[in-house]
Amino acid sequence: DAGVIQSPRHEVTEMGQEVTLRCKPISGHDYLFWYRQTMMRGLELLIYFNNNVPIDDSGMPEDRFSAKMPNASFSTLKIQPSEPRDSAVYFCASRLSGGMGYTFGSGTRLTVV
């Protein structure tokens, strides 16, 4: 199994630009999570999906952030417009229903200048 795959690994963009982060969960996993890691806040949950349906998006910081899961094998996190304070490492994770252990991707390091 290739694990959770995230792309790109690194993204540098200018303030005001649109940024799209991508995630492919482990095949068969029916939960998908987007987390953001910063020094100040640690690992914070942004949104999670169950069977492609968003369950809890209360962690999404602003309307500039949106996430979709059009099918069981793909999810995107979009920031539009991006701001310097969005700079962080964004992780995607997936798990099986009934299991408690998450498998994380390697993350996308986003830098907004």
Added chain:
Amino acid sequence: DQQVKQNSPSLSVQEGRISILNCDYTNSMFDYFLWYKKYPAEGPTFLISISSIKDKNEDGRFTVFLNKSAKHLSLHIVPSQPGDSAVYFCAASARSQGNLIFGKGTKLSVKP
């Protein structure tokens, strides 16, 4: 308001000694606790977990202790090795919910 707190941002330990990482939680609904380990430029990886029906779980050099009355758990690593140097995240969940709540992490440095 942080529901899972790791109050020590960093810890330095000599190789061969015991490392003790601490975690406190506030939500009494949490009934499952996990520790994740993270190396630079990698995603967190699962290390060990414990259910609220237990007070101890051991896996090789790693032991997690849970004190429900104090809402406190700790991870013991004995003996510590340089390869254990990483950031350790404590996480908690209520089985009725789908998500994990993470602490801010503790950076462990094991010196040879």
